[in-house]
Amino acid sequence: MAKDLNMRCLVQFCSRCRGLFPHYRMQISGRVYAAYGGVFIVLALLWGRQIDGVTPDMFDILGDAIALIGVSVIMYWPR
Structure with missing residues (x-):
């Protein structure tokens, strides 16, 4: 339960920060x-592994x- 809540908070944070990038x-x-x-x-790979239980293969x-x-x-x- 706590792991799921932590992952949701991380996803929310990332999605909210996306709106700041154009500034x-x-x-x-x-x-x-x-x-x-x-x-x-x-x-996305970590989410699949931790939450969905899908192990990424070699190509992932x-x-x-x-x-x-x-x-x-x-x-x-360098520029």
């Missing part, structure tokens, strides 16, 4: 959305790793 400077808004997308993918983890590599390229590539 950042235009130069970084794409990077913020990329970071949000990467976090969303990781949270591989896709998650590719997404996080893409996020890191977008966020940290």
